[in-house]
Amino acid sequence: MPSSGDDVHVPRAAVEIRDRDEIRYEAQKIEEKWAARWQADSALYGADSDRAKRKYYVLEMLPYPSGVLHMGHVRNYSIGDALARFMWMQGYNVLHPMGWDSFGLPAENAAIKNNTPPKQWTLANIANMKKQMNRLGFGYDWSKEVTTCFPEYYRWNQWFFLKLWERGLAYRKKSKVNWCPECATVLANEQVVNGCCWRHETTVVEQRELEQWFVRTTAYAQELLDGLDKLEGWPEKVRTMQRNWIGRSEGALVDFKLDLAQGPAGDKITVFTTRVDTIYGATSVQLAPEHPIVTDLIANNPELLAKVEGLLAEQRKAREVGDVGAIEKHGVFTGAYAINPFNDEKVPIWVANYILMDYGTGAIMSVPAHDDRDYEFAKKYGLDIRVVVMPRRQGEIPASDEEETPVLPYTGTESLLINSGPWNGLSVDRALERMSSYAQEHGFGKATVTYRLKDWGVSRQRYWGTPIPMVYCDKDGVVPVPESQLPILLPENVDITLEGGSPLAKLPEFVNTTCPKCGGPARRETDTMDTFVDSSWYFYRYTDPKNDRAPFEKTTADYWFPIDQYIGGVEHAILHLIYSRFWTKFMRDIGLISSSEPATRLFTQGMVIKDGAKMSKSLGNIVSPDDMVARYGADSARMYTLFGGPPDRDLDWQDAGINGVYGFLGRVYRFVMRNGIGISKVALSSDGTGAISPEARRLQRVLHQTIKRITNELQGRWHFNTCVSSIMSYVNELYAAQSAIDKGLIPKPLLRELQRGLVLMLSPFAPFLAHELWEQMGETSKLVREKWPAFDPALAKEDEIEYAVQVNGKVRSHITTPADASEDQVREAALNDPKIVTILAGRTPVKVIVVKGKLVGVVVK
């Protein structure tokens, strides 16, 4: 509805508005109109295939299609969309895609609950969420859409799996899983509630050993760790979390031989320690209850076996509940002894509930004097405590244990060794080095590095996931499916409500196959892949989503990668982001891509909370995006998620807050509908510096100051809340000038520029309203690709500056000086100010400080 007449000075007639009070901001009408237009124009938000252009890849984490968007999504996508729109307007070739992390357990749960096939349920959810996204006006290139549960996608998971297998990065090993005897299937950790099955609340979950597929992420442990130092565009918090997760620790392996009189000859226990320097203080060896040697040591002692079982049960329970650190330490003496290879001393072998089989070697040497946990344990069971390191004092060598002993346990490392035979007097650092070399030279140990990071268990005994492309042949063993046979399709019409094991295992037509090697009968793998596989590389697929010869074309991926800005919740700081980094390195090593890291910049937005708590059904504090869109419109909902606070912090949702933003958007609408309809017919002034009225000059200045502020924010700190504040202030200025506008004191070209600027700056945050007003002004260009307004520093400059004048730190007066006044002139003006003269009362200032543009500080005695 642009202006109907030629006379741009009579806007009211154009929209039949008799009086400004009748201009109503009807968000629903405007937004529905534009949502429909955008959907009809599929190229609008499309990435350009021209590789000569400067690219910008902005990515928000793809959602799991649970059915509806929540406010956290809205916040995440509002940030990404604002950035994408800003970068388009900066002239970049922007890739801004979206997709669906659509495999996974909830679809199976829903299938059981509603008797709907997982695929149907998932696709219906995707349809609904896509509708919501379109209604919210997010500018995605839907031609790049990726849906991970489609064979076109997951066939490449299978392809990658074969590549992993070829390189020895995929392997099978026995591993403990949660097993529900009632369901006769494996449960994910999150399905174990208080040690019982989530579906059978009285059925205790068992631990079972199963052959499982693993991906050798540990092969890249060191590179994953080193790479973090270079990821300067990632939050330090995330980098720290990943460092801790990888958990590199330097130490030594030391073999303790079993005392021959007791144990099977030749057997030994290898312990891992980071403090080999304290080995003369070792007064016992402690084993994890699951340590394989435990059964040998106590095989003929049922009483002890039962006790060890008890220790194991305690450990498991604590792990399930999640407070391993809080359980009380318990242990049992096995009756056996081991020999400390450094001093040939005999030390007792214990089994303890605080030793974990899956870290280090599952065995430690216990040094009570110099380790908190060992100390606590030794005190409890009356084990010897022997001090072997002393705090260093001015480089003196402590003579012996006659010296005062430190407070135990003493874990400091600025120390010297005592009671350690030939090693006495060495510093801890040197002892660590020399003693592990010594162990290596004598064949009973070596320096080593261990990582907390474990290999990635990717097997899931589930239906709704990518089938693992392997077959089992009695003759040839484990055989990979040839690439030419991919994809292994996930069968449909599977009754997954049947309890009792993996659904795929119950389908003979799926399981029974022929061996690719010998052609004989063989069985297919029935495990499916963890969904983290899907999300480890989906963003590469976005660059070339329809490719059926390769996961993606290298040159295309190399053009777009690395991702310039990745945006998502901090809850993915570890798993998703480590797996993605691993996958990137792996893809680089098989020659698929050139970069080593997926994203140069990562932004983790805060949660959306309400009444100080995470939104949840049980608290009844959920705010639905659909409701907000219905009541206030998408622009208000989006803008409020940005206005409520800085994006990296939690956002405390307040209904009154979104109402305020809605009011503001109405204010913008009314201003432009009153002053800007059809104004594009007025030529923009070629030069803004002509002689104009003070009112006009002020507006011009505020416009340029606002552009400056917002541009700086979008390029730097990303405090969108202050961007919105700036636009609000700008609009307040425009309103204050209404009577000057009505009187014709504001030149038309400027009036056009003021409103153009307003709409352009608004467009990343409230795209619907911006588009509507752009059209109402009679602009015909595509707003999305319109150039972001530039600010002119000369026009942004103030003519006069107000200085605060302090005397001894207290503001006593204000003076106004021309903007170009020199420091001396400002000082003089301040000292001559009548109020200051009075306060000084003849005293001579000791010092006068002039802070340019801000303040004058006068110091008197």
Add this chain to the structure above:
RNA sequence: GCCGGGAUGGCGAAAUCGGCAGACGCAUCGGACUUAAAAUCCGAAGAGCCGAAAGGCUCGUGUGGGUUCAAGUCCCACUCCCGGUACCA
């Protein structure tokens, strides 16, 4: 325990490099318009004290110290809240 982040009016927050604390918004109060209300537009407002008013003074950014002409911001010591994580040897 350890690692992050935070604490500023009645509320969400701002203050980007040590320089006028509280921008912007909400709620509140007042005015204009209206028969009235809603909507809209305009205005007031950290707390306390003095003043008829203009205006002025004191206090004030979790607590206690410190540095500085000047501290929400820097330093030292602490309290509480939120998130993550853990017998990792």
